[in-house]
Amino acid sequence: MTVSEALALGKKFFLSRGFDARDAEHETRLILAFLLGLRPLDLYLRLDSEVPEGLFRRLLAERASGKPLAYVLGEVEFWGRTFKIRPGVLIPRPETEILVEAFLKAKVPEGPVLELGVGSGVILVTCLLERAGLKGLGIDIQEGALRLALENAKLHGVAERMFLVRGDWLSPLRFGPKFSALVSNPPYVSARDLSGLSREILDHEPLEALYGGWDGLAFVRRTLEKGPGYLKPGGKIFLEIGYDQREAVEEICRRCDLKVYFEKDLSGIARVAVVEK
Numbered sequence: 001m002t003v004s005e006a007l008a009l010g011k012k013f014f015l016s017r018g019f020d021a022r023d024a025e026h027e028t029r030l031i032l033a034f035l036l037g038l039r040p041l042d043l044y045l046r047l048d049s050e051v052p053e054g055l056f057r058r059l060l061a062e063r064a065s066g067k068p069l070a071y072v073l074g075e076v077e078f079w080g081r082t083f084k085i086r087p088g089v090l091i092p093r094p095e096t097e098i099l100v101e102a103f104l105k106a107k108v109p110e111g112p113v114l115e116l117g118v119g120s121g122v123i124l125v126t127c128l129l130e131r132a133g134l135k136g137l138g139i140d141i142q143e144g145a146l147r148l149a150l151e152n153a154k155l156h157g158v159a160e161r162m163f164l165v166r167g168d169w170l171s172p173l174r175f176g177p178k179f180s181a182l183v184s185n186p187p188y189v190s191a192r193d194l195s196g197l198s199r200e201i202l203d204h205e206p207l208e209a210l211y212g213g214w215d216g217l218a219f220v221r222r223t224l225e226k227g228p229g230y231l232k233p234g235g236k237i238f239l240e241i242g243y244d245q246r247e248a249v250e251e252i253c254r255r256c257d258l259k260v261y262f263e264k265d266l267s268g269i270a271r272v273a274v275v276e277k
Contacts, residue, residue: 004047006032006056017064027069031059034073066200078122081129083152085120089145090209092122095271096185099240100126102263102272103183109234111180112136116169116223119209121149121162123183128158135161137179141168142206169219170226177232184223185240190216193242216242217252224252228277237275246270 001009010028015021029040035051036043062072068091070076076085078092079100085091100123103113115124118138128134140146146164153159165172189197189210197210212218220239227237241249246262253260253275262270 001051001053001056002047003032003036003043003049003051006051006053007043007047010056010060013060014064019064027063028060030069031056031063031073034075035059066203068200068204071204076120076122079126081126081156083120083122083125084148084155086144086148087204088142088206089120089148090205092120095265096123096240098263098265098271099123099183099185099238100130102274103127103181103238104130106181106236106238106274107234108180108236109232111232111235112178114173114179114182114230115139116182116184116227117186117209117219118149118164119145119185121152123185124149124162125152125156125158127183128153128161129156133161135163137163137165139165139167139169139172141166142208169222170230173230175229177230177235179230180232180235181238182223182227182231182235183238184219186219186223187212188216188220188240188242188245190214190242212242215248216245217248220245220249221252224249224256224258224275228256228258228275231277235276237273239273239275240271241273243269243271246273249273 007028011024014024032043033040059072063069070085070091071087075082076092079097113127113136115138118124118140124136124138128136138149146166153162187210189212191214258275260273260275263272265271
């Protein structure tokens, strides 16, 4: 089977399974690019290349069953780089790049960076790649996530600068100002919004990495109430937040005597809170 034939087959198959035309074509290209080790746009320069038909059909079927494409392929793109991903670990979203961007453009003192809920490691690994010499500590309660984060650190050559600890949020740490920055994409989906998530997310992604309590702010509160005590003078907290949580985060910061500003996404929604004493 050639690339040209596979493009037609994949699009037709996905359309028959209820995908819209745009997604059917896009996801077929991503699967083929993965199989051939190409960028998706480069497929059109290789239309006569042969595709392993059996494997291609298997991947189509896995995706059509509802399994997220990142889990099907075992990889995900983040900040222009490819990272490993597996079921049981949250799939990084494009909006999380705003968190990395906020960290990189902020002025923080020298010192190690702490990530809470390190997951696949894409945030911390990216920060270390973009800041040569920087060291980081990642904490996660899930052993599988820590193994994956270490794989990604090795894949991108930062394992010697990235340390990983298993534990519940800040609990493994001794209290005291050790870090220049704290970054986190915490669970922040509320009980109200949880039922509105797609079946693809609810059936396949770890809910413990998404659900942040009845109002979505349980982990945000823990971080803002306790996190500043682990920061060096001038240190900052960078938190991804939900689409409707700006006012609540402002209130928590006011109560904790913290300063906060927000970084917005392309739709003008506050997606990252940048907090300091």
